[in-house]
Amino acid sequence: MNIFSHTQISIPHIDTIGHGYLKISSYDLRGFGISLKEFSEYSYYDLKSGTVYLEEDCDALKLFKLLKEKNVMVSVTDGGVDENLTNGKVRLSSRALAMNHGVQ
DSSP: OOTTTTEEEEEEEEEOSSOEEEEEEHHHHHHTTOOGGGSOTTSEEETTTTEEEEETTTHHHHHHHHHHHTTEEEEEEEEEEOTTTTTTOEESOHHHHHHTTTOO
């Protein structure tokens, strides 16, 4: 039996005027057994809040695929506009994560 069957999550989409990101907690990802290493350097991590901002063109699609494999239904909501979303955040790359508190 899949422990995630019948699970549904809502993920906000945030627009930065030039691009868009899905906002999800790193703790939620960990709970679903998804590592930050699954995603590209085009996505961002907020060290203070543990929030992940997944780039909409490839990382968001990868998240949807990974969650679908776990039978998790996803709905995307409007998270508004934040032109400064990437300020103060680190890119999701192995090197950046290792240099910033060894985040996995």
